[in-house]
Amino acid sequence: MCLICQKKRRETISLLETLGLLKQKHQTICEQCATQFASITLSCSGCGRQQEHNELCYDCCRWQNQGQLLLTHQALYVYNDAMHDYMQRYKFNGEYALRHVFNRQLIQAVQNIEIDLVVPIPVSQYTLLTRGFNQTLGLFEGLRYQQLLSVSQAKKTDQSRFNRQKRLTRAQPFVIANHTSLSGKSVLLIDDVYTTGRTLYYAAELIYTLGAKNVKSLSLAR
Amino acid sequence: MNNYYGRQIVNPKIASVPAGIIVRPAFISGICQRCGQQQLAPLPNQQFYCLACLSLGRVSSLDVLWSLPEPNAFAHHEMTLTWQGTLTAQQRLVSQALIDTLGAQQEHLVWAVTGAGKTEMMFPVISHALQAKQRVAILSPRVDVIVELAPRIATAFNTTPMAVLYGTQEENYRYTALVLATTHQMLRFKSAFDLLIIDEVDSFPYVNNAMLAYAVKQAKKAESTVIYLTATPTKIMKKRAERREINVSYLPLRFHQHPLPTLNVSLVGRWRKKLPQKLLRQLRQFQKRMQRFLIFVPRVADTLVIYRKISQRFPDMLGDFVHAGDVSRQQKVQNMRDEKIQYLVTTTILERGVTFPGIDVLILGAEEETFSENALVQIAGRVGRDNKRPTGLVRAYVQHINLKVLAAKRQIKLMNRRGATLGGKR
Ligand SMILES: [Zn+2]
Ligand SMILES: [Zn+2]
Ligand SMILES: [Zn+2]
Numbered sequence: 001m002c003l004i005c006q007k008k009r010r011e012t013i014s015l016l017e018t019l020g021l022l023k024q025k026h027q028t029i030c031e032q033c034a035t036q037f038a039s040i041t042l043s044c045s046g047c048g049r050q051q052e053h054n055e056l057c058y059d060c061c062r063w064q065n066q067g068q069l070l071l072t073h074q075a076l077y078v079y080n081d082a083m084h085d086y087m088q089r090y091k092f093n094g095e096y097a098l099r100h101v102f103n104r105q106l107i108q109a110v111q112n113i114e115i116d117l118v119v120p121i122p123v124s125q126y127t128l129l130t131r132g133f134n135q136t137l138g139l140f141e142g143l144r145y146q147q148l149l150s151v152s153q154a155k156k157t158d159q160s161r162f163n164r165q166k167r168l169t170r171a172q173p174f175v176i177a178n179h180t181s182l183s184g185k186s187v188l189l190i191d192d193v194y195t196t197g198r199t200l201y202y203a204a205e206l207i208y209t210l211g212a213k214n215v216k217s218l219s220l221a222r
Numbered sequence: 223m224n225n226y227y228g229r230q231i232v233n234p235k236i237a238s239v240p241a242g243i244i245v246r247p248a249f250i251s252g253i254c255q256r257c258g259q260q261q262l263a264p265l266p267n268q269q270f271y272c273l274a275c276l277s278l279g280r281v282s283s284l285d286v287l288w289s290l291p292e293p294n295a296f297a298h299h300e301m302t303l304t305w306q307g308t309l310t311a312q313q314r315l316v317s318q319a320l321i322d323t324l325g326a327q328q329e330h331l332v333w334a335v336t337g338a339g340k341t342e343m344m345f346p347v348i349s350h351a352l353q354a355k356q357r358v359a360i361l362s363p364r365v366d367v368i369v370e371l372a373p374r375i376a377t378a379f380n381t382t383p384m385a386v387l388y389g390t391q392e393e394n395y396r397y398t399a400l401v402l403a404t405t406h407q408m409l410r411f412k413s414a415f416d417l418l419i420i421d422e423v424d425s426f427p428y429v430n431n432a433m434l435a436y437a438v439k440q441a442k443k444a445e446s447t448v449i450y451l452t453a454t455p456t457k458i459m460k461k462r463a464e465r466r467e468i469n470v471s472y473l474p475l476r477f478h479q480h481p482l483p484t485l486n487v488s489l490v491g492r493w494r495k496k497l498p499q500k501l502l503r504q505l506r507q508f509q510k511r512m513q514r515f516l517i518f519v520p521r522v523a524d525t526l527v528i529y530r531k532i533s534q535r536f537p538d539m540l541g542d543f544v545h546a547g548d549v550s551r552q553q554k555v556q557n558m559r560d561e562k563i564q565y566l567v568t569t570t571i572l573e574r575g576v577t578f579p580g581i582d583v584l585i586l587g588a589e590e591e592t593f594s595e596n597a598l599v600q601i602a603g604r605v606g607r608d609n610k611r612p613t614g615l616v617r618a619y620v621q622h623i624n625l626k627v628l629a630a631k632r633q634i635k636l637m638n639r640r641g642a643t644l645g646g647k648r
Binding site: 095129 | 234235263264265276284
């Protein structure tokens with residue numbers, strides 16, 4: 001059954017698959033739904049946004065001018081209508097079962113990046129008591145990680161309610177939950193969606209204070 | 223606060239509860255208290271949510287249900303019937319029987335041929351209920367039907383506040399005596415309604431759906447009246463009528479007193495390979511007379527293929543194709559209504575609820591599984607709905623005749639015979 005449209009899929013196993021010569025594909029969604037999502041092919045080397053070339057985009061130049069160490073963010077998919085609908089259902093309607101849709105691809109993507117440890121972007125206590133899950137941990141289920149950050153008590157308000165200007169001027173939303181030394185370590189921050197990058201840069205700032213050598217980031221969508 | 227009257231609304235456990243609100247658990251031994259089903263999906267930390275009623279917004283073990291008892295706090299003096307039309311003698315009989323049922327708080331099946339004017343027949347009983355400060359819900363399993371009914375009901379009761387509810391949004395809700403909604407929406411109500419009218423009770427997704435049956439059962443008050451409307455009752459409904467568990471009214475005559483068009487059957491070859499000569503001849507006639515028509519096909523994949531073949535043969539005749547998953551479905555149906563196009567190739571989604579005056583209907587592959595006996599009767603009922611053109615052509619093209627096609631023919635004949643004895647035209 002397709003996790004997105006709920007339609008039954010006909011499982012056609014090829015001869016090679018039956019003979020065990022070709023690994024069976026574990027697809028969670030049907031082909032029709034899959035074609036609605038757009039993979040990012042060529043992107044900005046700073047934020048992973050889909051564009052015609054891999055040079056820094058306008059926003060990343062701005063980050064750099066502000067003295068930020070760029071995250072060299074990677075995202076798997078463009079935040080298009082299909083991704084918007086998916087996020088709406090997964091995150092806002094709380095359909096936790098949808099975490100499986102991109103899980104294998106995300107794990108694969110993490111394994112292709114050279115890093116020492118993974119740190120997820122945390123969610124607030126309020127979110128855990130209403131939504132019931134951290135959407136990022138759901139997406140990356142099965143991955144080993146260290147929960148070094150938590151949302152600071154001054155409640156992290158729902159980001160989607162703010163316009164870009166407000167989001168950019170908001171103060172550091174996170175605190176360090178676990179003071180371990182990260183000296184000489186390469187850290188990967190994981191998140192569900194990269195919107196302005198502000199959230200991830202706030203998180204990176206704290207990770208660097210723990211002594212990390214460099215901080216990269218990865219998200220499902222951009 | 224009146225938004226909680228007769229309702230059950232999902233709220234997080236941690237939300238602070240206003241005084242007076244009754245809080246019920248969302249799950250009791252794994253059974254969802256909103257929809258009555260046991261179909262759980264896990265959340266972290268031993269929490270879970272209900273998969274069955276997810277389309278109305280998630281209910282999880284982190285939630286509770288808020289409600290307030292229905293007080294029937296309506297200003298009933300403003301709720302008068304503003305409808306100006308008149309009922310036929312037969313419609314009046316049915317209408318009176320419904321008012322009697324309302325007095326006795328029972329169940330009532332109205333078995334009325336398509337185009338009998340079911341909606342108008344309901345107006346007096348709705349008016350009676352509203353006058354008595356009762357809360358009334360008019361339901362259909364199908365969104366299309368609700369959208370089409372809304373303006374008609376609003377005109378008939380134009381001083382009565384009415385909430386029209388469908389889809390996932392909560393925004394349209396306000397506390398009113400009159401509610402028009404999809405059956406699904408009943409999951410948000412609890413012991414609210416004194417009178418429930420369920421249109422197209424035999425149609426998908428209501429039929430054989432335990433959750434929707436539960437939804438209706440808990441949305442009505444313990445003492446209440448339920449009226450079922452259909453042109454093609456299910457076997458179970460017919461049995462209940464035979465056993466007198468439920469009151470029945472028949473209305474075999476259409477509002478213009480003409481009988482239903484009979485189902486003509488033509489044997490053809492493999493029409494998916496090549497459009498049959500008989501069909502082409504019919505289409506040529508339609509083109510000459512500028513006759514508007516629908517072509518029903520069994521599968522979604524057939525819609526495009528058949529439409530292409532027809533438009534190649536008849537490039538001057540404007541048409542389109544439509545199916546349930548079609549994003550421009552509403553627009554295409556509107557184009558047909560506005561007479562911008564002469565025909566539509568469609569799946570069974572247009573089998574009921576939608577009216578195009580003066581059309582003819584062709585059915586390709588009527589013997590195939592997609593078309594049930596009742597679906598064929600409903601499709602035939604698309605024809606002859608206009609006072610100016612009360613008859614029309616219904617032709618089924620089949621590769622072989624089967625019992626189901628014959629049963630549909632017989633059902634139409636039986637209704638027409640019943641109608642004839644009531645003095646209908648022949
Ligand atoms: Zn799908
Ligand atoms: Zn960039
Ligand atoms: Zn439920």
